Amino acid sequence: MAHFDPNAKPFSHQWMNDRLAIDTLKRVLSTEYWIPKNINFLWAMGMVLAATFGVLLISGIFLLMYYIPDTKLAFDSVNHTIMGEVGYGWLWRHMHAVAASVVFLIIYIHMFTGIYYGSYKRGRELIWLSGMLLFVTFSAEAFSGYMLPWGQMSYWAGMVITNLFSLGSLDLQGLVEWIRGDYVPGQAFLGRFFMLHVVLLPLIIMALIVLHFGTLRIPHVNNQDGEEIDFEAEAEKWKAGKRKEAKVIPFNPVFMSKDVFVLGIYFIIYFYLVFYHFEFAMDPVNFDPADPLKTPPHIYPEWYFLWSYEILRPFSKNAGLIAFGFAQVIFFFLPFLDRSPNVAPASRRGLFKFWFWALLIDMIVLTIMGKVPPIGIYTTIGTIAAWTFILLWVALPFITKLEKPIRGQK
Amino acid sequence: MKKMKELKILAVVVFFTLVTYWGVEPYAHSVMHKHVEFKNFKYEDLKPISAKGDAAKGQALAAACAGCHSIKAAKMPAPMDPVTAAATYGVNPPDLSLAGAVLDEKYLAHFLKDPVHTAMVAHKFKNRAYPMPPMATDDQSAADLVAYFKSIAPKEVTPKEAYEFACGRCHEMRYAKWTQIGEEPKTKPNIQTHMNEGKLKFDEKLAKYKDHLVKYLGKLPPDLSIIVRARSEDYLKTFVEDPQAQLPGTAMPRVGVSKEGYEKVFKYLEEVGDPSKPKREAVGPWVIGYFIIFSFLAWLWYKSQWKGLK
Numbered sequence: 001m002a003h004f005d006p007n008a009k010p011f012s013h014q015w016m017n018d019r020l021a022i023d024t025l026k027r028v029l030s031t032e033y034w035i036p037k038n039i040n041f042l043w044a045m046g047m048v049l050a051a052t053f054g055v056l057l058i059s060g061i062f063l064l065m066y067y068i069p070d071t072k073l074a075f076d077s078v079n080h081t082i083m084g085e086v087g088y089g090w091l092w093r094h095m096h097a098v099a100a101s102v103v104f105l106i107i108y109i110h111m112f113t114g115i116y117y118g119s120y121k122r123g124r125e126l127i128w129l130s131g132m133l134l135f136v137t138f139s140a141e142a143f144s145g146y147m148l149p150w151g152q153m154s155y156w157a158g159m160v161i162t163n164l165f166s167l168g169s170l171d172l173q174g175l176v177e178w179i180r181g182d183y184v185p186g187q188a189f190l191g192r193f194f195m196l197h198v199v200l201l202p203l204i205i206m207a208l209i210v211l212h213f214g215t216l217r218i219p220h221v222n223n224q225d226g227e228e229i230d231f232e233a234e235a236e237k238w239k240a241g242k243r244k245e246a247k248v249i250p251f252n253p254v255f256m257s258k259d260v261f262v263l264g265i266y267f268i269i270y271f272y273l274v275f276y277h278f279e280f281a282m283d284p285v286n287f288d289p290a291d292p293l294k295t296p297p298h299i300y301p302e303w304y305f306l307w308s309y310e311i312l313r314p315f316s317k318n319a320g321l322i323a324f325g326f327a328q329v330i331f332f333f334l335p336f337l338d339r340s341p342n343v344a345p346a347s348r349r350g351l352f353k354f355w356f357w358a359l360l361i362d363m364i365v366l367t368i369m370g371k372v373p374p375i376g377i378y379t380t381i382g383t384i385a386a387w388t389f390i391l392l393w394v395a396l397p398f399i400t401k402l403e404k405p406i407r408g409q410k
Numbered sequence: 411m412k413k414m415k416e417l418k419i420l421a422v423v424v425f426f427t428l429v430t431y432w433g434v435e436p437y438a439h440s441v442m443h444k445h446v447e448f449k450n451f452k453y454e455d456l457k458p459i460s461a462k463g464d465a466a467k468g469q470a471l472a473a474a475c476a477g478c479h480s481i482k483a484a485k486m487p488a489p490m491d492p493v494t495a496a497a498t499y500g501v502n503p504p505d506l507s508l509a510g511a512v513l514d515e516k517y518l519a520h521f522l523k524d525p526v527h528t529a530m531v532a533h534k535f536k537n538r539a540y541p542m543p544p545m546a547t548d549d550q551s552a553a554d555l556v557a558y559f560k561s562i563a564p565k566e567v568t569p570k571e572a573y574e575f576a577c578g579r580c581h582e583m584r585y586a587k588w589t590q591i592g593e594e595p596k597t598k599p600n601i602q603t604h605m606n607e608g609k610l611k612f613d614e615k616l617a618k619y620k621d622h623l624v625k626y627l628g629k630l631p632p633d634l635s636i637i638v639r640a641r642s643e644d645y646l647k648t649f650v651e652d653p654q655a656q657l658p659g660t661a662m663p664r665v666g667v668s669k670e671g672y673e674k675v676f677k678y679l680e681e682v683g684d685p686s687k688p689k690r691e692a693v694g695p696w697v698i699g700y701f702i703i704f705s706f707l708a709w710l711w712y713k714s715q716w717k718g719l720k
Contacts, residue, residue: 079635274697303434
């Protein structure tokens with residue numbers, strides 16, 4: 001039976017502590033949540049992502065006040081009402097659009113940081129898996145949001161992507177129509193993607209963010225050398241005042257102070273993009289209203305989907321779909337395909353070092369080839385890059401198996 | 411040493427980000443869109459007209475124009491309402507008051523002599539007559555008419571007037587309440603019946619006008635409300651200068667605007683299509699300034715917290 005001090009004044013420290021254990025919460029979640037000292041600014045990307053998600057949520061709530069999910073009104077509600085008639089509507093829209101694009105850049109940086117430093121192994125598998133679930137949900141969130149202005153690219157990207165569910169030669173037109181709620185994208189389609197974008201997917205994302213944080217708590221954050229730290233022993237050193245000797249720092253305020261500084265720099269760049277360079281996040285084609293009678297000359301997804309789109313494109317229908325499916329799920333298997341016990345930066349891991357840079361460069365090549373029209377040399381480069389992507393993943397278990405254990409690591 | 415390492419990592423991140431950006435934006439767009447040289451509205455395919463125009467002689471010649479066109483500046487009314495005119499010609503002929511102010515002089519002279527080729531629409535009029543007949547038989551009469559149009563043109567043309575004259579009879583602009591037959595009337599629905607009779611009557615006329623326009627051009631020209639967001643600045647000017655170069659076969663004529671005339675039209679497209687531009691430029695520095703100060707204070711906090719840790 002809990003003890004409640006009858007003399008404690010309502011909402012006083014003691015009163016709150018009896019009811020909510022605020023001291024314990026503060027200790028567990030912030031002042032005694034230990035972070036390794038040996039980290040660089042890439043470790044702040046999680047906080048940058050959380051802040052960007054916050055920006056998306058808040059700007060999204062403001063946009064939701066004037067957006068109308070009706071195929072006849074959606075385009076003008078965005079491009080006229082929000083952009084021209086509502087005070088600062090343009091600001092919320094540009095913030096939302098730019099954040100939606102930039103959030104993927106940060107996600108990719110965050111992912112490649114994890115891959116580089118091996119932060120998906122030795123107890124950290126669930127961090128990686130929950131992060132990948134977040135990546136997939138963010139992708140669905142981005143795609144559904146892209147449908148809402150009901151411009152040419154919304155309509156035709158919606159058409160192309162939902163067509164994928166016919167699964168090539170299986171020709172499941174029924175499934176495609178079930179997803180669309182109609183033979184072609186129309187009101188039923190817009191209504192359900194609106195629901196997904198503003199209710200269901202944000203709820204799932206928020207739940208997954210909690211899970212992602214939760215998976216971090218026991219294995220702790222990795223560090224620049226992949227060193228296995230005895231967090232309890234190091235925490236004792238810190239608490240004993242040995243700030244220099246301890247290999248750890250508390251999340252709050254020491255780690256936070258650096259995070260907040262990185263956030264500040266990030267927001268300078270972000271708002272520069274919002275005010276002066278937003279075009280990259282708002283494709284011109286989508287400023288033409290949806291026209292079912294006129295296919296745009298080039299249909300391409302936003303930049304963050306281009307690499308997987310390019311894995312689909314060079315192959316025949318069925319092979320392309322299989323390759324596309326492979327690209328969508330393969331990152332989930334990373335912790336199990338990497339057979340080396342080493343947790344270390346890629347630079348110290350033999351062949352894995354080359355694998356890492358090859359993967360990064362290959363995905364950038366795929367991204368660029370995904371945007372240019374599939375003609376001539378671009379088709380060749382795209383095909384080679386798509387095969388390279390597949391072969392890199394096939395090779396991963398073998399090259400990591402060959403890797404020699406690094407001295408000092410189990 | 412430590413600091414250098416972080417900067418090196420930052421440089422790597424920035425490098426790969428910029429390469430990706432370059433590839434999917436400037437590079438990909440340069441591959442996707444064909445490059446059309448901008449010629450500064452010089453219309454170099456048209457020979458210079460050396461004849462000196464006489465406005466008084468031009469005025470006499472212009473009487474023939476008034477058979478189809480209104481010239482409000484000379485108090486000549488339109489012979490028909492826009493819908494009847496479109497039924498007759500395909501499109502409502504423009505009022506000529508602004509012709510001397512918005513159109514290029516050389517273009518206008520050639521247009522008066524040989525409208526269909528100067529406007530580059532011969533491909534659309536192989537089996538039917540272009541509604542505008544040649545009005546000048548030689549360089550001299552063309553120059554006289556041009557001199558006359560310049561003499562009646564107002565000194566100052568607003569961006570909106572330039573748009574209405576050069577684009578507005580084919581392209582609507584619903585965000586500015588502009589239709590091909592003029593501004594939408596400000597009629598109110600009947601409070602008892604909720605029916606807006608004035609609007610219905612206007613819409614009926616507009617529907618008929620658009621029907622004629624579609625027959626004339628083959629399709630309804632796009633609404634230009636946010637064309638400045640849908641097409642690049644470079645595309646718009648090269649397209650207006652020479653539509654066939656960007657979009658072979660298009661029904662869009664070479665309108666023949668002068669450089670200044672185009673700047674006016676573009677200004678109006680921008681005012682309507684990107685109304686937040688002045689506000690963006692006003693608010694931007696404050697927000698960015700705020701985060702610069704924020705980052706500086708955060709840096710001081712970071713330095714104080716990490717003092718003596720390493």
